[in-house]
Amino acid sequence: MGFNWLSEPRGDYYTRHFVPTPEAEGDRLILNLGPQHPSTHGVLRVVVEMDGEYILKAEPVLGYIHRMQEKMGEVKTWRQYLPNMGRVDYLHALAWNWAYVGAVEKLAGIEVPPRAEYIRVITCELNRISSHLLWWGAYLLDLGAFTPILYAFADRERIMDILQMVTGSRLTYCYYRFGGVSADLGESFIQATREFLKHFKTRIPMFHDLVTGNMILRGRCEQIGVLPLEMARRYGATGPVLRGSGLAYDTRRAEPYSVYPGLEFRVPVGVNGDAMDRYDVRLAEMSQSIAIIEQALEIMPDGPHLNPDVHERLKPPPGEVYYAVEGGRGKIGVHLISDGGPKPYRVKLRSPSFCNLQLFAELAQGTLLADAVSILGSLDLVIPEIDR
Amino acid sequence: MTLTEIINHPLTRLVLGLVLILVFVGVNGLILVWMERKVVGFIQRRPGPYEVGPHGILQSLVDGVKLIAKQLVTPRGADRFLFWLGPMLSVTPVVICFLPIPFSPALTAMDVNLGLLLILAFSSVNVLALCAAGWGSNNKYALIGAARAVSQSVAYEIPLLLSVLCIAFQTGSLSLSAIAQGQSQGVLSWNLWVQPLAFVIFFISATAETNRAPFDLPEAESELTAGFHTEYSGMGFGLFFLAEYTYMIVVCSVATALFLGAHDGPFLPGPWWFVLKVYALILALMWFRWTFPRVRFDQLLNLCWKWLIPLGLVNLLATALVLKLVE
Numbered sequence: 001m002g003f004n005w006l007s008e009p010r011g012d013y014y015t016r017h018f019v020p021t022p023e024a025e026g027d028r029l030i031l032n033l034g035p036q037h038p039s040t041h042g043v044l045r046v047v048v049e050m051d052g053e054y055i056l057k058a059e060p061v062l063g064y065i066h067r068m069q070e071k072m073g074e075v076k077t078w079r080q081y082l083p084n085m086g087r088v089d090y091l092h093a094l095a096w097n098w099a100y101v102g103a104v105e106k107l108a109g110i111e112v113p114p115r116a117e118y119i120r121v122i123t124c125e126l127n128r129i130s131s132h133l134l135w136w137g138a139y140l141l142d143l144g145a146f147t148p149i150l151y152a153f154a155d156r157e158r159i160m161d162i163l164q165m166v167t168g169s170r171l172t173y174c175y176y177r178f179g180g181v182s183a184d185l186g187e188s189f190i191q192a193t194r195e196f197l198k199h200f201k202t203r204i205p206m207f208h209d210l211v212t213g214n215m216i217l218r219g220r221c222e223q224i225g226v227l228p229l230e231m232a233r234r235y236g237a238t239g240p241v242l243r244g245s246g247l248a249y250d251t252r253r254a255e256p257y258s259v260y261p262g263l264e265f266r267v268p269v270g271v272n273g274d275a276m277d278r279y280d281v282r283l284a285e286m287s288q289s290i291a292i293i294e295q296a297l298e299i300m301p302d303g304p305h306l307n308p309d310v311h312e313r314l315k316p317p318p319g320e321v322y323y324a325v326e327g328g329r330g331k332i333g334v335h336l337i338s339d340g341g342p343k344p345y346r347v348k349l350r351s352p353s354f355c356n357l358q359l360f361a362e363l364a365q366g367t368l369l370a371d372a373v374s375i376l377g378s379l380d381l382v383i384p385e386i387d388r
Numbered sequence: 389m390t391l392t393e394i395i396n397h398p399l400t401r402l403v404l405g406l407v408l409i410l411v412f413v414g415v416n417g418l419i420l421v422w423m424e425r426k427v428v429g430f431i432q433r434r435p436g437p438y439e440v441g442p443h444g445i446l447q448s449l450v451d452g453v454k455l456i457a458k459q460l461v462t463p464r465g466a467d468r469f470l471f472w473l474g475p476m477l478s479v480t481p482v483v484i485c486f487l488p489i490p491f492s493p494a495l496t497a498m499d500v501n502l503g504l505l506l507i508l509a510f511s512s513v514n515v516l517a518l519c520a521a522g523w524g525s526n527n528k529y530a531l532i533g534a535a536r537a538v539s540q541s542v543a544y545e546i547p548l549l550l551s552v553l554c555i556a557f558q559t560g561s562l563s564l565s566a567i568a569q570g571q572s573q574g575v576l577s578w579n580l581w582v583q584p585l586a587f588v589i590f591f592i593s594a595t596a597e598t599n600r601a602p603f604d605l606p607e608a609e610s611e612l613t614a615g616f617h618t619e620y621s622g623m624g625f626g627l628f629f630l631a632e633y634t635y636m637i638v639v640c641s642v643a644t645a646l647f648l649g650a651h652d653g654p655f656l657p658g659p660w661w662f663v664l665k666v667y668a669l670i671l672a673l674m675w676f677r678w679t680f681p682r683v684r685f686d687q688l689l690n691l692c693w694k695w696l697i698p699l700g701l702v703n704l705l706a707t708a709l710v711l712k713l714v715e
Contacts (some may be wrong), residue, residue, distance in 0.1 A: 031528050038613060053685055144601060144608060144682025150432040166624045214603055217682045355564070369532075373611050 023153025028056065031146030033111035035064045039142050039373045046360070048372070050054045055372050058364040066387040073347030078104055078314045079178070079385040081339075081344070084250055086172035090129040090379050090387040094124045095327035097176040102257065103323035104178050108316035111307055116180035117259045119299040122193065123175065124325075125289040125296075128157040128202070130174055131328035132282045132352060139279070140211060148211055158196050165189045178314060179307030188218060190297060197290050204287055212283070221276035225363045225375035236355040240281045241379055245273035248388060251326035262299075264294050275378035282380070313340055329353050329380055353385040398498070405498060409486040409600065413634050416534045420633045420670065421448040433666040439669045466619065467524040474625035475620065480515040482631055485638045488634045490568040492651045492658035503564040504552060507642060508545075511597070515541040518616050521628070533615030536685060537606035540596060543692045549702030551586040554707045555579055555646045564642070568650030576620060577582030578649040580613075589696050591669075594639035596688070598632065601677035605685055615690030640669035643665040 018285040034045035043064035049057040069088055073081050085100045086093035098120060133156045136311035137149030160170045168181050174184055197206060211217060227237070231243045242249055248267040252260040270277025318340040324333040330352025337346040356379045364372040394400055422437065422445060437444030462468055488503030491495045500506055515538055522534020559567045560580070571577045580587050596603040605617030619626045644650055644665040651658030653665075666708025683691070 008615055029528055029532075031532075039611065140681060144604070145680065146428070147432050147678050150434065154433065214681065216683050216687075220681060313449060368684060368686065369611050370608070370682075 001187075006034045006189060017041075020273050020296075022167050027051075029093075031231075034061075039376060039383070040383070041138055044357075044381065044383045044386070046364075046376070048364075048369070049062035049148075050369065053368050053370075055364050055367055055369060058361050058372060060360055061151060062357075062387055064387070065384050067384070069388040070347050070349055073344050075343065077342045078316065080313045081198060082177075083172075083174040086169075086174050088385065089327065089332075089350065089353070090172050091134055091382050092126060092127055093171065093173040094120075094127040095325050095332050098124055098252060099323055099325045099327075099334040099372065101176040101178060102325060103321050103336050104259040104314070104316060106323050107319060107321040107336060108178070108337055109316060109317065110179045112179055113304045113307060113316055114259070114301050114366070115184075115303040116305050118175060118296045119166075119181050119305060121183075121259060121263070121296045121301070123166065124186070125293050126163060126193065127173070128328050129286050129289050130156045130163075130274045131269060132286050133159075134139045135282060135328075136207070138336055139380070140217075142373050143217065145211070145214075145217070148220075151203075151207070151210075155200060161194060164193045177306060178311075179282070179310040180305050182306070185300075186304040191258070193293065193297065197293060199222070200286075201290060206281065207283065212279070218276065220370075220374050221279060222274055223272070224275045224371050225274060225367070225378060226274045227248055227359065227363060231359070231362065232361065235358045237359055238352045239327070239329070240278050240285065241330065241359070243259050243268065244278035244281045245271035246270055251324050255324055257323070258326060259296075263292050264296050265289075276373055278378045278380075288308070313342055315340060324350075329382065341350070349388055352383040353379075353383075354388075357381055357386055396504070399649055401498060404544050406483065406581070406672040409483055411527065413485070413630070413637075414418060416637055417633045418628045419454065420636065421451070421629075423667075423670075424674050426613070426635040426672065428438045428678050431675070431678045445617040447575050452626065455623050461619075461621045462625060462641055463526055463619045465526040467526070468658060470520040470524030471619075472524075472624070474517050474524060474616075475624045475631075476517075477520060478514055478517035478631035479514075479627050479634070482634045484637060485512045486641075487661060488564050489638075489641045490565045490645055490650055491662045493565065493569070496565055497582045498674060499563065501561070501566075502640075504562045504567075506554065507564075507638065508552070511635065511638060512545060513540070513656070514631065517631070520622070522616040525616070529612040529614070529618045530616050533608075533612050535605045536608075537599065537616060537688055540599070540603070540688060544593045544696075546597040547692060547696035548597060550697065550704050551583075551590040551593065552642075552646065554583050554586040554704055555708050557568040557711060558582065564645045564650075568645050568652075571649040573654045575649065578647065579651070580647045582650075583647065583703070585699065587643070588698050589703070590647070591672075593692075593696060594643065595673060595676060598635050598639055598673070598690070600632075600636070602683050603688055604677075604682060608682055619641045636670055636673060637666060640666045640673070643669055 023242045026333070031048045031255050033048055034040040034042040039048065044196055045061040045064065047059045047061060048055055064259050067087075069084055071086055076084075079332060082097070082100065088096045104110070133152040137152035140148040163173065164170050166185060166189055167173045177273055179236045227245050229247055230249070238249065246269050248269045249255070249269040250365065253267055265288045268281045268288065271280050284384040316338045320335070320337050322333060322335045324331050326332070331350070332352060333350030335348035336344050339345040358381060360376060365374065398690065408562040425447070426444070427496045435448035440446040440450050462471055485507045486498065487498045488500045488506055518537040519534050522530045522537070525531070556562055557569060559570050561567060571579055612618070616640050617625050620628065641662075645660060651662045654663030656664075
């Protein structure tokens with residue numbers, strides 16, 4: 001059986017219109033990393049122009065998983081749009097839940113009971129640990145170490161079991177409601193969380209022992225993808241990517257929300273801004289999350305978990321609101337415009353991965369292909385969040 | 389001609405040897421794939437294959453059947469000849485490498501007096517196969533993978549030779565049987581104790597030569613999807629896979645024969661000891677693969693040119709000097 005091809009296909013729009021570096025000489029290779037490629041974790045595509053193993057130019061191509069999340073916001077009621085939030089960043093779904101719910105609460109002036117605030121902190125931080133764990137495993141997979149991801153998943157599995165107890169789902173949570181959360185934390189949840197934290201405290205030193213000190217890993221991460229603070233600012237990078245470059249900017253501290261001001265935790269920062277620093281920052285953040293959850297469990301007051309006064313068919317007054325929370329990848333912002341109707345007039349989602357990805361084109365220039373993969377991994381991108 | 393004469397005739401021995409080696413290679417390939425998956429399983433705290441046969445023993449057999457049953461696809465624009473030459477060229481020479489390996493004094497397919505040279509020469513052909521596969525595939529990943537394979541193999545052949553030469557100097561022979569014979573007086577007579585540095589250099593170079601992690605750059609899947617075998621389906625891929633595992637046995641056998649006293653050992657008969665040692669070394673290779681991240685390409689070449697080759701040269705000169713002084 002044979003196929004007749006009308007003509008040799010010459011690639012799509014991007015490869016046809018890719019402008020090669022003018023000053024480069026000699027044989028160059030234009031290579032597509034993605035949209036289906038093991039190192040892009042999803043459907044990101046990077047068009048790379050290479051001279052041997054060196055990258056002259058890298059151009060990220062987006063849009064393969066664009067679902068029009070923002071437009072969907074305009075055609076659904078305020079409440080109907082909530083489940084969409086878990087699908088924007090499936091790894092840290094609760095932070096997106098929180099950003100949207102928080103924005104609506106701010107707009108409509110809804111009171112949140114104190115117990116609900118603590119429940120949000122506990123679940124969101126647990127989710128942050130699971131998100132960082134997945135990053136840790138996947139990044140090392142990018143670097144060719146196959147085993148750590150299974151260790152990471154063993155712990156992540158326990159977090160998902162714990163979160164499943166209250167949220168009912170394992171990945172794309174829709175747990176927060178306007179004025180609280182959908183279900184109260186039970187005794188079994190608190191017990192399981194305490195047990196998990198006790199166990200996980202012994203795991204982080206083990207991760208360091210097994211992986212962080214490894215000579216090959218250090219060779220692959222140190223001085224790779226050095227991101228100067230000035231450049232990070234220029235691109236609007238946030239989260240561990242920015243903190244790795246030395247600026248202690250954490251939304252939980254910089255623009256305090258919820259009960260975070262009353263909780264004690266530190267914001268880890270890096271020194272050089274290389275991939276290793278971003279790695280260290282994320283691992284340190286997991287320890288800080290443990291501390292936050294422990295404090296929150298201690299001081300969580302009794303009381304209702306949901307404000308009963310929120311109307312089912314919510315109609316916030318006309319106006320504009322912006323609310324930001326700290327997600328696993330950086331600052332998650334939700335900008336809402338209301339015209340007083342049952343649906344938002346406009347929804348704008350600020351996703352940290354989108355800003356962090358922009359860095360990649362500049363960071364990858366002049367590096368080796370293997371380094372580019374390491375840099376891409378160290379940015380911790382979640383593709384559905386980039387495209388939204 | 390009597391029966392013994394026929395059996396002892398070089399030609400009969402060669403044919404018989406090759407047939408037995410093919411059986412050995414096939415069976416060992418299956419065992420090694422299963423073993424690798426079990427080892428990974430235990431390193432990653434999971435049981436590994438468990439469904440087909442007791443403890444999944446038949447898993448690799450079933451996988452083999454699946455590979456054979458798959459359609460062989462030649463990609464559009466590929467060089468048909470080179471594309472299919474690749475997998476065949478990668479398996480055939482490795483089989484010849486087994487001819488001079490001394491499983492025991494009696495169980496040596498052919499006692500070639502240049503056995504070591506034969507193995508080194510034929511194992512280098514593997515590079516040509518990867519090159520043909522990468523070039524013929526009409527695929528950019530495969531091309532880069534092939535380019536990596538060539539520069540890696542060429543670089544690591546040198547320290548490999550240097551470490552092997554030390555033993556050859558010491559024994560005064562290139563015949564593996566003679567070298568094995570020299571170490572048959574108990575554990576203390578093994579070359580490992582005389583040439584520890586050469587053993588380390590040999591083992592590192594061998595890991596790189598077999599394209600095993602952490603030196604598996606030609607097929608680094610996070611960068612090149614599957615490297616040189618990206619476009620192969622079915623048994624085309626299967627042959628590369630078989631060649632890789634067989635090549636692992638070859639280098640571990642050579643390491644055993646050169647450094648670990650070949651078939652020397654108490655209680656058990658010689659061949660068993662030989663196979664045991666080979667498998668112990670293979671276990672170490674698997675352990676490397678599943679615990680280390682992959683090195684970068686320039687780091688790999690730096691390690692070779694800046695560390696292994698100078699060290700190998702110094703070791704070789706020291707060996708020569710000591711030999712001269714002893715005389």
